[in-house]
Amino acid sequence: MSTPKSVPPQHQPQPDSGADDYVGSGRLTGRVALITGxxxxxxxxxxxxxxxxxxxxxxxxxxxxxxxxxxxxxxxxAGRKCLAIAGDLADHAHAEAVARETLQQYGKVDILVNNAAEQHPRESLEEVDAGQVEATFRTNVFAMFYLTRALLPHMKRGSSILNTTSVTAYRGSKHLLDYSATKGAIVSFTRSLALQVVERGIRVNGVAPGPIWTPLIPSTFSAEEVAEFGKKTPMGRPGQPFEVAGGYVFLASDAASYITGQILHINGGEVVNG
Structure with a gap:
């Protein structure tokens, strides 16, 4: 797999999902995963x-x-089945319906990945109105509560819950106050739920990506910000989605059987507290 390069301002490539050259080794054979976003x-x-x-x-x-x-x-x-379900997970009734439909289709869920999120950069707190705060928390936090609550009774020993937080939960972001706050909440949710379900044999962990080149970046930031995106990391570039996915595979697999309540930092070399 070739090493990704920085993203020049005049050329914005599609995010690399690793579909062309990711080679698996059977680490999740026979399991069913539900991934939001x-x-x-x-x-x-x-x-x-x-x-x-x-x-x-x-x-x-x-x-x-x-x-x-x-x-x-x-x-x-890749030779596997895929069920796609559209709708707003911030609506608890829809979140419950997603859990129900997935269970009806596959008979079980072994891995839940709470990954869906939204962000709205603003220059100052005064620009963050009540509607934006509510929308960001509903998508990033409430939906995670609703779906996890719906699926947890059906998850067996050996199951895994993975939550996507962010480097902004640890170092902050002056333009993403509400988003960063939700990502801090996800860290606390991850640690607390891990303690609650550990005796049931269910592991709960999180991944905190740094600057990753996703469709969210050019759609929410200015051209100038996009041109500089990821350049301040020690590696000097943004990461690609496939460079993050391996962390989720590891945490969902038996290789991480003694890991719960932890956050894996995938951020191009930045050292953060926690």
Whole structure:
């Protein structure tokens, strides 16, 4: 797998999900994974990696139907099944329906990846209105509570829950106050739930990506910010989604059987507290 390069301002390539050259080794054979935000970016890369490792997949997404169809095709090309379910997970009734439909389709869920998120950069706190705060927390935190609550009674010993937090939970972001706050909440949720379910044999961990080149970046930041995106990392470039997906594979696999309540930092070399 070739080493990704920095992203020049005049050329914005599609995020690399690893679909062309990820080679699995059967680490998730026979398992079923439900991935939120699985239509593109990190979620798609996780879906592809899990499929290459032998898992059948369900993806939950909002309304990006064309992206979701492409993810389904990539998973099926890896020889695994893929169920795509559209709708707003911030609606607890829909979150429960997603859990129910996935269980009806596959009979079980071994791995839950809470990955769906939204962000809205603002220059000052005064620009962050009540509607934005509520929307960000509903998507990033409430949806995670709703879906995890719906699936947890059906998860058996050996199951794994993986939550996507962010480097911003540890070092902050002056332009992403509400987003960063939700990612801090996800860290605490991960640690607390891990303690609650450890005796049930269920592991709960998180991944804290740094600057990763996903469709969210050019859609939410200015051209100037996009041009500099990731350049301040020790590696001097943003990461690609496939470079994050391997961390989820590891945490979901038996190789991480003695790891719970932890956050894996995938950020190009930045050392953060926690």
């Amino acid at each position: 699985g239509d593109s970016g990190i979620g798609r890369a996780i879906a592809v990696a899990f499929a290459r490792e032998g898992a059948d997949v369900a993806i939950a997404y909002l309304n990006e139907h064309a992206d979701a169809r492409e993810t389904v095709e990539l998973v099926e090309a």
